[in-house]
Amino acid sequence: MTVVEQSGDARRVRVRAAMREILLVAALFLAYQGGRMLATGHVAEAMGNAGRIWDLERAFRLPAETLVQGLVIDHRLLVRVANCYYAYVHFPATAVALVWMYLRRPELYRWMRRTLACLTTVALVVHLLVPLAPPRMTVAGLIDTGQRFGPSVYGPPSTDSMANQYAAMPSLHVGWALAVAITLIAATRGRWRWLWLAHPLTTLFVVVATGNHYWLDAIVAIALLTAVILILPRPVPAPPVVIPAQRAPVEPAGVL
Incomplete structure (x- = not known):
């Protein structure tokens, strides 16, 4: 078999493996979306x-979600940026991180x-x-920024067949964002790698400011992620590639 044929076979193997991973992740996502719909009907x-969560947050002296929304609600551009971040960053950022890990750091992937x-x-x-209505439905003075200013990923709860809006806890926006940041911190080097935490921090601010989640939704997501990380085996580093040293050519002996 020639070198070109071996290279072609290896490329086809990588493509098939990548397609299997894409199908696996897609199947997991579809299974999750289908499972969420099973929780509908518990309005x-x-x-x-939602009322109990609100009372519990006040008992813990957490800042009211209305205070966070108040920081952006008078700035139309900031509100729309927050809505876009909530609608368009969650899944694409996770997908891009998975693809990058698959290509560059398979053990971390x-x-x-x-x-x-x-x-x-x-x-x-x-x-x-624990079905839970988001604060935009229940908290007095809190605006559904997606519906008011756009873009919105949800329709009216009574007719929305694409999402279960009564599944606010835990916030997978925050949980996934933190998992992405932790993995990228492990995959990169240098002190600037800690800036990856800006993604989950921004996500936390956005989900509260847009009225889609309570603080406790994020706290529960972080606690569950911590438990998962402690239970799962640590990633095993890939063995280093050893390149054999080339020997210096031996000079032919001279003729006496």
Whole structure:
């Protein structure tokens, strides 16, 4: 077999492996979306849980979500940027990080994929056990910024067949963003790598400012992610590639 044929075979193997990974991640996402829809129809319970979450946050002296929204609500551009971040950054940022890890750091890719899958599975169980209406539906004085200023990823709750809006806890926007940041910090070097934490911090601010999540939704997501990380095996570094040293050519002996 020629070198060109071997290279072509290796390329086809990589393409098939990449397609399997894409299909696996897509299947996990579709299973999660389908599972979330099983939690629909618990409106009264979701509204009651929302009141209890609000009271619990006040008991913990957490700042009211209305105060956070008040920081941006008078600035139309900031509100639209927050809405766009909520609508358009969550899935693409996670997908780009997964692709980059798959190509550059496969051992971290496998760990990140397992982490996201486990976190999403546990979150689905919580959605089923604790249906929760988002604060934009229940908190007086809080505006649904997506509906008011756009863009919005949700329709009216009574007719929205694409998403279960009564599954606010935990916030997978925050959980996934933090998992992405942790993986990228592990994959990169230098002191600037800690700037990856700007993604989950920005996400946390955005989900609260837009009225889509309570503080406790994010706190529960972080706690679940921490538990998943502690339970899962640590990623095993790829063995270093050893390049054999080239020997210096031996000079032919001279003729006496």
